[in-house]
Amino acid sequence: MRLVFWLFLLLNLAFFYWQYSQPQPVDAPLLQTEAVPAGVDRLVLLRERGLASPSQSEPAAGPPAAVSSSVVTEPEPEAALAQKRQDAMPVPGPLGTEGRSQPEPEPAPPPAPAEPPPPPVMACFTLGPLKDESEAGRLYKALRALDIMPEQRLSERRAVRGYWVYLPPLKSYADARDKVQALQKKGLDDMYVMGKGEMKNAISLGLFTRKSTATERFNQVRRLEPATMMKPRYRRIKERWLDVRVDGAHSEMLARLAALAEDFPGVELVRRKACK
Secondary structure: OHHHHHHHHHHHHHHHHHHHHOOOOOOOOOOOOOOOOOOOOOOOOOOOOOOOOOOOOOOOOOOOOOOOOOOOOOOOOHHHHHHHHHHHOOOOOOOOOOOOOOOOOOOOOOOOOOOOOOOOOEEEEEEEEEOOHHHHHHHHHHHHHOOOOOEEEEEEEEEEEEEEEEEOOOOOHHHHHHHHHHHHHOOOOOOEEOOOOOOOOOEEEEEEOOHHHHHHHHHHHHOOOOOOEEEEEEEEEEEEEEEEEEEOOOHHHHHHHHHHHHOOOOOEEEEOOOOO
């Protein structure tokens, strides 16, 4: 009987020794509590204060059991929570992913218009004189074939129609008649006295078409009468011209105009000083 008692005692001692030699289980970590509003006390469990049960008012003897650092964490500050919320906000994606479009970029300004080329420097010419309306019509058609628009112009000019050899007016008709008789005695003829006009009482010695013939008569009379004079006589002539305007830098067109003028005898290509 005593042997059985000691046997049970040894078994109990071995059981307690084995039980207390095993590592103590660690409580499962508590869920992290969310931050509470300012001014409200946070709920604290009894075991967070080191109390095992409500009936225990004093801590148990012996060394306090170590509390795992993962059981409870202190609440994070408001600034850290706000930063986490901002980081958790979705980042806007490409156009259309968030239901709203990004502002369209401003269109590029249109390119500056190119500067127009400088206008051509026009050169003005005239072709003529033309003998009649028929010749003017033929030249007009030839210019239109060169894509030139001519303008017909009528002008008047004073042309020499001859030369007059004469003696200036004398004081009276009697003096002019006596002068004629004296020259006739010296071998001159073909003379008569002007009876009216601004040359009244002048002695006409001849009208000549050619200047050479007039000069010969003038020298003949002058040897006898130093007062002898000679002057040209004029008439008014109406002429037709065709005025044209072309690009002064277009040398090929200028050459065509010169060649065209040569096809019409008596027609000259004259450059005008100013375009009208």
